[in-house]
Amino acid sequence: MIRVLVVDDEALIRTGFQHILDAADDIETVAAVPGGRAMRAVQELRPDVVLLDIRMPDVDGLTILGKIRRLPAPPVVAMLTTFDTDEYVAAALRAGAAGFLLKDTDPEQLAHLVRNLAAGGVVLASEVTRTVVDGYLEGEEQVTAAHAVAGLTDRERDVLVLVAEGLSNADIGTRVHLSTGTVKDHVSAILTKLEVGSRVQAALLAERAGLLRHRHGDGRTP
Numbered sequence: 615m616i617r618v619l620v621v622d623d624e625a626l627i628r629t630g631f632q633h634i635l636d637a638a639d640d641i642e643t644v645a646a647v648p649g650g651r652a653m654r655a656v657q658e659l660r661p662d663v664v665l666l667d668i669r670m671p672d673v674d675g676l677t678i679l680g681k682i683r684r685l686p687a688p689p690v691v692a693m694l695t696t697f698d699t700d701e702y703v704a705a706a707l708r709a710g711a712a713g714f715l716l717k718d719t720d721p722e723q724l725a726h727l728v729r730n731l732a733a734g735g736v737v738l739a740s741e742v743t744r745t746v747v748d749g750y751l752e753g754e755e756q757v758t759a760a761h762a763v764a765g766l767t768d769r770e771r772d773v774l775v776l777v778a779e780g781l782s783n784a785d786i787g788t789r790v791h792l793s794t795g796t797v798k799d800h801v802s803a804i805l806t807k808l809e810v811g812s813r814v815q816a817a818l819l820a821e822r823a824g825l826l827r828h829r830h831g832d833g834r835t836p
Contacts, residue, residue, distance in 0.1 A: 616732045619661035620646040621678070622694060623670040627717055631665060631724070638725040649673030653681055661689050663731050665715065668693040668702050676705055683710040690731045707814060713737030733782035736817045759822035765807050773800045775825050778817035 618641060620631045628646035635641045644659045649670040668675040682688050692713040693706045703714060712731055727737050763771060776786045783797040810816050820826055
């Protein structure tokens with residue numbers, strides 16, 4: 615079972631997400647709590663995935679994200695947002711968020727996205743992808759994304775595209791006929807060469823470099 619914690623100050627959002635996720639056979643919502651109870655719930659319940667509201671009236675979602683990321687074995691954290699122009703999105707990315715979901719995500723897609731997060735995949739709601747790309751890369755060094763990915767081997771570039779499509783290491787291995795361990799080594803090399811700290815950041819560079827130009831689709835994870 616994938617253990618999920620939902621953190622949002624709106625009771626309706628918490629209840630809605632919990633009902634949707636609990637309908638899946640392989641997902642259990644261990645708790646749905648407001649921001650003030652988030653850290654205690656994370657430490658006591660040890661969820662695999664946390665869906666965390668990026669902006670709450672009493673507790674800053676980015677502050678909670680930072681605290682979670684500093685735990686010895688932190689869960690995967692995806693930020694929940696209402697607006698596709700949320701100025702906090704880039705900051706959450708830099709703080710280690712594994713993805714971004716809009717609160718009005720299609721219920722039929724929600725369980726799939728949570729599974730993807732739990733498997734180590736990248737989750738970016740298509741509506742926020744451009745905002746994240748522009749916000750994260752704005753003001754970066756003169757080196758362009760295209761130049762950054764140019765240093766990858768052909769195989770690493772293929773793996774990067776699949777990472778950006780949201781696939782886990784196991785799924786990438788199946789797609790390109792490699793062992794999961796070999797894919798993990800490729801991903802590690804990609805992150806090192808691109809000088810980024812997460813799969814999401816690598817995915818955004820792939821997006822900016824045009825590697826996904828012909829691969830965009832529905833509410834995938836880019």
